[in-house]
Structure formats: structure tokens, C-alpha cells
Amino acid sequence: MSSLAVVVVGASGRMGTFACDLLAASTDFTVAARVERGDDLSVILRETHAPLGLDLTRAGLGEEHARTLLEHGVRPVVGTSGVDREATARLDALARERALGGIVVPNLSLGMCLLQEAAASAAAWFPDAEIVEKHRAGKVDSPSSTARMTAERIAEARGDHNGAEAGPAREFSVAGVPIHAVRLPGLEAHQEILLGSTGELLTFRHDVTSREAYGPGLLLALGHAASCDGVAYGLGAALR
Numbered sequence: 001m002s003s004l005a006v007v008v009v010g011a012s013g014r015m016g017t018f019a020c021d022l023l024a025a026s027t028d029f030t031v032a033a034r035v036e037r038g039d040d041l042s043v044i045l046r047e048t049h050a051p052l053g054l055d056l057t058r059a060g061l062g063e064e065h066a067r068t069l070l071e072h073g074v075r076p077v078v079g080t081s082g083v084d085r086e087a088t089a090r091l092d093a094l095a096r097e098r099a100l101g102g103i104v105v106p107n108l109s110l111g112m113c114l115l116q117e118a119a120a121s122a123a124a125w126f127p128d129a130e131i132v133e134k135h136r137a138g139k140v141d142s143p144s145s146t147a148r149m150t151a152e153r154i155a156e157a158r159g160d161h162n163g164a165e166a167g168p169a170r171e172f173s174v175a176g177v178p179i180h181a182v183r184l185p186g187l188e189a190h191q192e193i194l195l196g197s198t199g200e201l202l203t204f205r206h207d208v209t210s211r212e213a214y215g216p217g218l219l220l221a222l223g224h225a226a227s228c229d230g231v232a233y234g235l236g237a238a239l240r
């Protein structure tokens with residue numbers, strides 16, 4: 001099978017550089033173009049005819065870039081933070097109009113995907129949950145898209161039970177799940193999910209210690225986007 005060409009948007013950033021190296025070393029994908037700030041994405045898409053586009057730019061740009069990709073017949077994989085379920089639903093509608101697919105992946109780590117599955121499963125029995133997410137100083141979005149997604153998964157799993165929502169108001173709360181966001185030098189990407197019950201505490205924890213954590217999920221997401229119908233939310237769609 002010939003390799004699939006990918007336009008990488010945000011190619012000179014930390015994640016973009018990592019993704020380009022990963023694709024260059026892969027037998028399934030190649031880098032069709034490296035798009036940087038100031039480049040005209042539409043012109044590049046018309047010139048390259050690549051089937052896939054990968055966005056790794058800046059929080060706030062992911063939906064716009066995914067729309068541009070879809071409008072040019074290119075299947076998007078959005079790793080950029082800040083594209084929520086509502087934005088994904090809008091992209092899904094556009095993709096289906098054009099018989100295309102793609103995926104929005106707030107977290108490309110397989111470990112985080114498994115952590116969210118485990119926490120959602122436990123939350124059905126331990127509904128009082130809080131999330132502590134820790135990232136490097138300077139991360140633009142807070143709380144992170146990943147923590148928001150974890151909160152939504154927990155809320156879905158516990159159904160009508162409001163858990164910690166009944167407690168005092170918190171600075172951040174998504175779907176009734178309080179989120180504590182820490183931003184400090186020395187951190188990479190860390191999340192703890194604390195599920196409290198009378199006389200016991202169940203804690204799930206995930207730590208990313210290097211960018212390599214995102215490699216397997218990135219390749220899975222691209223493989224999924226290459227043939228799926230509509231735009232999915234979360235790496236779990238690529239594992240099923």
C-alpha cells in the first residue's frame with residue numbers, strides 16, 4: 001500500500017516538529033507540506049492534493065483550520081487544544097455534507113485515553129470526583145481540553161447524580177466536575193482524577209514525561225481519519 005500524504009499545519013512548533021519526524025520515519029504516511037504561520041493554507045492545499053491534514057497550532061485556531069481542510073476535500077486530524085464537542089459537531093456536519101471524515105483529539109496519548117475510560121467506569125460507583133491537571137507554565141488554555149473531556153466522561157458515567165456539584169462553588173467546573181489547573185515550570189502534562197467515597201479515596205493518575213507519548217495515538221488518529229465517516233471526538237474512536 002502506498003503511504004498517505006499529510007499536510008502538517010504548525011509544522012515548526014514543538015508538536016509539529018515531532019509529528020513531521022514521526023511521519024518521515026513511518027511507512028504509512030509522508031509529509032506533503034509543512035505549513036507555518038503566515039503561509040496561505042488554502043493555496044498549499046490546492047497545490048498538494050493531500051488526503052489528510054494535521055493541525056498542531058495554537059488554541060483557538062483548530063476549528064478554523066479544520067474547516068479550511070474540509071472545504072478543500074482534506075480529512076482533518078486536530079490535535080490543537082480548544083476544539084470542544086460543540087465545535088466538533090459543527091465540523092462533523094460539514095464533513096458529512098462532503099462525504100469526508102476526520103477526528104479531533106484533545107489528547108493523543110493512549111495512556112490518557114485508557115485513564116479516561118477507567119475513570120468513567122469507576123465514576124458510576126464513585127460519583128464524587130475532582131480533577132487536578134498540571135501543565136507547563138505558559139500553556140494557553142486553562143483548564144486543558146483533556147481535563148474538560150475527562151469531566152464530561154465522568155458526568156456522562158454518573159448520570160443524574162451530581163456528585164461534587166452539591167459542594168461549594170469552584171473556580172472551574174465542567175459538567176459539574178471541579179477542575180484544579182496548575183501551571184508551573186518543570187511540569188509537562190499530568191492529570192489526577194480523585195474519586196471520593198466514605199472511608200476511601202480512589203485515585204487515577206497519568207503523567208506524560210516526553211512527547212514520544214503522543215506518537216502511537218497520532219498514527220492511530222491519522223489512520224482512523226483516512227477512512228471514517230464524519231468527525232469523531234477523542235482518541236477512543238480510533239481504538240474501537
Ligand SMILES: NC(=O)c1ccc[n+]([C@@H]2O[C@H](COP(=O)([O-])OP(=O)(O)OC[C@H]3O[C@@H](n4cnc5c(N)ncnc54)[C@H](OP(=O)(O)O)[C@@H]3O)[C@@H](O)[C@H]2O)c1
Nearest residue numbers: 010012013014015036037056057059079080081106107108
Ligand atoms: N492533542 C495532544 O495530545 C496535544 C499534545 C501536546 C500539545 N497539544 C496542543 O497542540 C498545539 C501545539 O502545541 P506545541 O507545543 O507544538 O505549540 P508550539 O510549539 O507553540 O507550536 C505551535 C506552532 O503553530 C504555529 N502557528 C501559529 N499560528 C499558525 C497558523 N495560523 N498557521 C500555521 N502555523 C501556526 C506557531 O508558529 P509561531 O511560533 O510563529 O506562532 C508554532 O510553530 C497546542 O494547542 C497544544 O496545546 C496537543
